[in-house]
Amino acid sequence: MDQKLIEDKLKLKELELNAVLEITKAINDNLPEEALYKIYDFTLRANLNVKKLALYVLDDSWECKVNHGTETNFFKIKMNEELTELKKITEVKDCKISAFEEFEYIIPVFHKSETLALIFVSEDCEDEHNASEFIQAISNIIIVAIENKKLARRELDQEAFRKELEIASDVQQYLFPDDLPYGVRLKVEASYLPHDRVGGDYYDYIPINKNQFLICVADVSGKGIPAAILMSNFQASLRTMIRQTPNLTEIIEALNFQILDSAKGEKFITFFAGIYDHNLKTLVYINSGHNPPVLVRKNGEAELLEEGSTILGMFQPLPFINEGFITDLDDFLLLCYTDGVTETSNENGEEYGIDRLSDYLVKNGNKDLKEIHQDIIVNLDDFKGKEAYNDDITILSCRIE
Numbered sequence: 001m002d003q004k005l006i007e008d009k010l011k012l013k014e015l016e017l018n019a020v021l022e023i024t025k026a027i028n029d030n031l032p033e034e035a036l037y038k039i040y041d042f043t044l045r046a047n048l049n050v051k052k053l054a055l056y057v058l059d060d061s062w063e064c065k066v067n068h069g070t071e072t073n074f075f076k077i078k079m080n081e082e083l084t085e086l087k088k089i090t091e092v093k094d095c096k097i098s099a100f101e102e103f104e105y106i107i108p109v110f111h112k113s114e115t116l117a118l119i120f121v122s123e124d125c126e127d128e129h130n131a132s133e134f135i136q137a138i139s140n141i142i143i144v145a146i147e148n149k150k151l152a153r154r155e156l157d158q159e160a161f162r163k164e165l166e167i168a169s170d171v172q173q174y175l176f177p178d179d180l181p182y183g184v185r186l187k188v189e190a191s192y193l194p195h196d197r198v199g200g201d202y203y204d205y206i207p208i209n210k211n212q213f214l215i216c217v218a219d220v221s222g223k224g225i226p227a228a229i230l231m232s233n234f235q236a237s238l239r240t241m242i243r244q245t246p247n248l249t250e251i252i253e254a255l256n257f258q259i260l261d262s263a264k265g266e267k268f269i270t271f272f273a274g275i276y277d278h279n280l281k282t283l284v285y286i287n288s289g290h291n292p293p294v295l296v297r298k299n300g301e302a303e304l305l306e307e308g309s310t311i312l313g314m315f316q317p318l319p320f321i322n323e324g325f326i327t328d329l330d331d332f333l334l335l336c337y338t339d340g341v342t343e344t345s346n347e348n349g350e351e352y353g354i355d356r357l358s359d360y361l362v363k364n365g366n367k368d369l370k371e372i373h374q375d376i377i378v379n380l381d382d383f384k385g386k387e388a389y390n391d392d393i394t395i396l397s398c399r400i401e
Contacts, residue, residue: 033146040142041066044121044135052103052122057143058084058115069122070102084115089132092120107136109143117143175202175235182369185278186400188215189369191377193340193393200227201338201394202235206242208275214242216273217290217336217396230263238273246275248286249321252309256288259313268313272305272336276329276400283326283334288312291339294358296365298331302358305334333365334398340391341376347385356383369397 031039037055044050045068054074055066062079080097086108092100100106103120110116119139121132180188188205200220207213218234220227237258241251251273259269272293274285287293289311292304307324337357344352360379364372373395380393 033149036142036146037065040139041068043138048135050121050135052120054100054103054120055117055139056120057117057146062118072099072102074120079118083118086115086118089136105132107132107139109136109139111140111144111147116147175204175231177205180205184401186213187369187398189373189395189397191373191393191395193377193389195340195389195392200231201340201392202231203336203394203396204235204238205396205398206239208242208246211279212246212275212277214273214275215334215336215396215398216271217293217338217394218269218271219290219338219392219394220269221267227267230259230267231269233262234259234269248273248275248284248323252286252288252312252321253318256309256312256318257316260316263313265314268311270311272308274305274334276398278400281328281330283324283329285324285326286321287324291337291342292354293334293336294354294361295326296333296335296361297329300362300365302362304354304358330400332400333361333369335361335372336396336398338392338394340389340393341380341395343391344380344384344389344393345387346383347387352380352383369399372397 040055041053044053050069052069053066054064054070054077056062056079057065062084064074064077064079067074077099080099083095083097083100083106086106087110088108090106090108092103092106095106100120102122104122105120107119107121108115108117109119117139119135121135176190176192180190182188190203192201192203194201200223202216202218202220204216205213206216216238218231220231220234234255237255238251241254245251252271255269255271259267269288270290271288272285272290274283274293276283283295285305285307287306287308289309292306294302295305296302305324307322309318309321312318335357342352342354342357346352356379357376360376361372364375367375376395377393380389
């Protein structure tokens with residue numbers, strides 16, 4: 001064999017070895033993806049004398065990550081989907097794709113059956129086929145390394161998200177009262193079905209004195225830790241203020257200011273709160289943009305409790321506040337809920353709605369509260385059919401006898 005040919009082959013093997021060592025060192029140094037692409041580009045230019053190159057990688061979509069030596073700016077050229085099916089080194093001329101005719105070869109990089117990258121190259125060496133196979137091998141090393149980095153990053157993100165959900169879920173559980181009264185004179189029942197692990201709903205029963213108690217339900221926009229923390233602060237503020245004053249208007253104004261100050265108008269809360277007085281047989285309430293609770297009297301008449309204000313946390317001061325005031329109320333059922341109940345949809349896109357809920361309560365208001373809650377949930381399941389729930393479901397009921 002010709003001495004010069006042997007020397008050239010040895011030199012090429014030395015360059016290939018250096019290329020592998022440089023790529024491997026960069027991966028072991030845990031360099032960021034951008035740096036790995038730059039080293040990859042430099043290595044193919046300097047060590048393998050690749051004159052023209054475009055590297056396309058499948059991320060969320062196909063993107064050009066490396067491009068040099070071409071007249072066309074391939075960073076702006078979209079990948080032809082037909083080429084993503086290639087499983088072997090292919091000459092560009094055989095593909096008849098005009099956008100990439102500057103190149104000689106298309107080199108696929110795949111893991112198992114999934115194509116991860118496509119390298120478009122023009123080479124300047126005697127054994128172009130072997131050079132292409134080496135480019136394929138070295139590209140596979142770096143692309144798989146980058147994919148592993150992405151996978152590790154996704155796993156870290158998922159773990160962080162899992163911990164966030166766990167924290168938010170714990171925070172939310174502390175919002176709900178541990179015990180609700182269920183005696184002869186007063187009964188309170190609650191049901192909570194979160195759509196996800198962490199919901200945005202809140203309900204409460206707060207005794208004020210031996211004659212009065214507050215019952216409330218709320219829904220915060222958004223999910224996760226920020227929403228859970230905001231609702232936690234909301235609950236703490238409400239419980240503090242109700243012990244300072246029974247004036248609902250003052251409480252609502254203070255809560256609105258606190259939400260706006262904390263969330264800067266990026267989140268809001270819908271809220272219903274009512275104070276019942278056993279001696280006076282009165283219910284004072286304010287509905288701040290929440291779904292209207294249903295009040296069913298002893299005679300079977302039902303009314304929606306809509307008096308109040310707009311949502312909390314968007315305007316300062318609130319544009320209006322009206323207290324609802326109901327007298328001669330000594331035997332009744334009050335059912336509060338969040339929009340997950342009435343906005344449950346069936347397969348035809350029809351919502352369950354307030355009319356169905358009111359009709360059920362008028363006909364079945366004498367049932368035990370626990371049975372009423374079970375019936376409503378069963379009715380919602382039957383109504384939605386195969387459709388999924390799209391929000392949290394919270395039901396809070398109160399009966400005075």
